[in-house]
Amino acid sequence: MTNIITTPIFYANGAPHLGHAYSGYLADVFKRFHSLTSDNPCCLITGTDEHGQKILEAAECSQVGVQQFVDDKAQAFKALWPELAVQVDVFVRTSEEQHLKLIQAIWHKLLEKGDVYLGYYQGLYCLGCEQYYTAYELEDNCCPIHKMPVENKSEETYLFRLDAYRQQLIEHYLNSSDFITPNYYCQVILDYLNQGPLEDLSVSRVNIPLGIKVPNHQEHTIYVWIDALFSYITAIQKAGFDLSVLAQTTHIIGKDILKFHAIYWPALLLAADLPLPKKLIVHGWWTINGQKIAKSNPKTLISPKDLVDKLTCDGLRYALFRQKHVARDGNIVINELIESINADLANNFANLVKRNHTIVLKYFAGNIDAKVISRRALADESKLTIQYCEQAINEIFNYYKRFDFHNASLLLKDTLDHCNRFFHQQAPWEISKGKDNISVQETCLVISNLLRLVATAAYPLVPTLARQVLQELGEDIATCQWQSVCDIKSITINKALSHFKRLEKEH
Numbered sequence: 001m002t003n004i005i006t007t008p009i010f011y012a013n014g015a016p017h018l019g020h021a022y023s024g025y026l027a028d029v030f031k032r033f034h035s036l037t038s039d040n041p042c043c044l045i046t047g048t049d050e051h052g053q054k055i056l057e058a059a060e061c062s063q064v065g066v067q068q069f070v071d072d073k074a075q076a077f078k079a080l081w082p083e084l085a086v087q088v089d090v091f092v093r094t095s096e097e098q099h100l101k102l103i104q105a106i107w108h109k110l111l112e113k114g115d116v117y118l119g120y121y122q123g124l125y126c127l128g129c130e131q132y133y134t135a136y137e138l139e140d141n142c143c144p145i146h147k148m149p150v151e152n153k154s155e156e157t158y159l160f161r162l163d164a165y166r167q168q169l170i171e172h173y174l175n176s177s178d179f180i181t182p183n184y185y186c187q188v189i190l191d192y193l194n195q196g197p198l199e200d201l202s203v204s205r206v207n208i209p210l211g212i213k214v215p216n217h218q219e220h221t222i223y224v225w226i227d228a229l230f231s232y233i234t235a236i237q238k239a240g241f242d243l244s245v246l247a248q249t250t251h252i253i254g255k256d257i258l259k260f261h262a263i264y265w266p267a268l269l270l271a272a273d274l275p276l277p278k279k280l281i282v283h284g285w286w287t288i289n290g291q292k293i294a295k296s297n298p299k300t301l302i303s304p305k306d307l308v309d310k311l312t313c314d315g316l317r318y319a320l321f322r323q324k325h326v327a328r329d330g331n332i333v334i335n336e337l338i339e340s341i342n343a344d345l346a347n348n349f350a351n352l353v354k355r356n357h358t359i360v361l362k363y364f365a366g367n368i369d370a371k372v373i374s375r376r377a378l379a380d381e382s383k384l385t386i387q388y389c390e391q392a393i394n395e396i397f398n399y400y401k402r403f404d405f406h407n408a409s410l411l412l413k414d415t416l417d418h419c420n421r422f423f424h425q426q427a428p429w430e431i432s433k434g435k436d437n438i439s440v441q442e443t444c445l446v447i448s449n450l451l452r453l454v455a456t457a458a459y460p461l462v463p464t465l466a467r468q469v470l471q472e473l474g475e476d477i478a479t480c481q482w483q484s485v486c487d488i489k490s491i492t493i494n495k496a497l498s499h500f501k502r503l504e505k506e507h
């Protein structure tokens with residue numbers, strides 16, 4: 001069955017920033033890993049969230065009309081993903097007709113079931129989050145995320161009977177303690193659910209011109225988060241899948257939108273008689289000079305495209321995962337990213353490939369027959385290196401599977417360290433000074449076969465470099481499968497061009 005991986009849909013009120021790019025990278029690394037390890041396809045969904053007061057206010061400050069404004073922002077996100085080598089399958093926009101129809105149908109269903117009813121709500125609203133807070137959740141009367149004063153609002157609203165699903169949610173979390181990664185969030189959510197009855201959720205706003213109107217009650221606009229969450233379903237429908245694929249769906253989310261995905265979304269799905277998703281992957285925030293990268297703080301805005309121009313596409317995505325654990329927050333320091341790119345990708349990886357392939361081309365016309373080693377059992381150093389790498393690649397597989405791309409990158413680096421150490425100890429270049437020809441062939445054969453495994457394992461993180469290395473080894477990534485066992489096969493190297501330009505540090 002098809003797997004689905006989603007990013008959140010991004011607010012169409014500004015240009016994409018690095019935090020957004022990171023969500024896309026997480027989804028793309030998983031999709032590429034999946035392509036190596038499964039025969040089933042993996043569909044990557046992303047899009048833009050184009051409704052609500054926040055978008056309207058941003059559009060009103062611009063020179064263009066609202067539609068043009070959101071079209072431009074959606075286009076900026078659409079154009080971003082290929083630049084980051086993020087392979088998007090479906091791009092959904094909440095302004096699409098198909099989405100409008102779906103939301104209206106869902107609304108009717110919830111209303112008919114009695115899960116949604118007209119009432120009245122009074123609360124403290126943060127526009128940045130598009131969410132009500134209780135006084136107890138505030139910090140110095142400000143929103144804990146945006147640190148801005150909240151607005152005291154009281155209005156007629158439609159309400160969703162959230163508490164009707166509390167018990168089912170509790171059971172879900174008790175039965176699937178790995179529903180959220182990292183799984184300590186399951187306990188956080190359980191604690192929240194166990195505190196007592198949940199307040200009904202306000203699911204419509206009055207006087208919000210930009211959004212989907214409540215059917216038959218046009219003064220009300222459907223709450224932007226309801227609209228946004230169900231965009232996952234619109235996207236699944238756009239891709240032509242049956243809604244049963246929801247059960248194979250993994251959502252990538254930042255920690256700031258956990259409650260929407262861990263409480264409201266499953267409750268709404270239960271109410272709509274739809275399957276619950278498979279998993280939520282929660283990531284931390286990127287900061288710059290210690291401040292969260294956010295549209296509301298222009299000093300923190302780094303354009304992902306500028307970073308790609310500076311660090312290369314592979315370089316940026318690799319360095320982000322190398323820098324911090326997915327669930328933690330991390331601070332961006334460009335020179336630190338450059339250091340790890342130079343050390344791991346330029347030196348450890350590309351340079352080893354180039355040196356090895358150059359020797360194979362120069363001294364063996366690009367070919368080494370695996371029979372070389374049957375004539376002579378593998379040397380102990382070769383055996384140990386192979387053994388170490390096989391174990392490491394196996395472990396890297398488990399890291400990817402758990403969305404632990406940070407540890408996957410660290411172990412990949414470590415594996416390449418091992419390969420480099422072996423290469424230097426064996427010094428195959430000394431063939432020019434009369435070193436035993438068979439032992440040089442063995443070294444290059446072992447390294448080439450290990451590089452095949454390593455490049456495949458590196459592909460989700462550094463797709464361009466990995467593809468290039470595999471091509472030189474005569475392999476096509478489209479047909480490559482994950483391998484943890486290193487068979488020593490004959491090799492044919494056709495070129496030695498793999499190169500990763502060292503980057504200059506900033507002053």
Ligand code: MSP
Binds near residue numbers: 009011020049229255
């Ligand atoms: N539109 C909602 C999501 C609706 S999903 C049904 C939204 N949009 S957003 O544009 O504000 O954020 C989208 C994602 O970007 C969130 O997962 C958020 O955590 C992530 N990031 C925004 N700033 C970030 C950082 N500084 N660092 C890492 N990711 C962060 O929320």
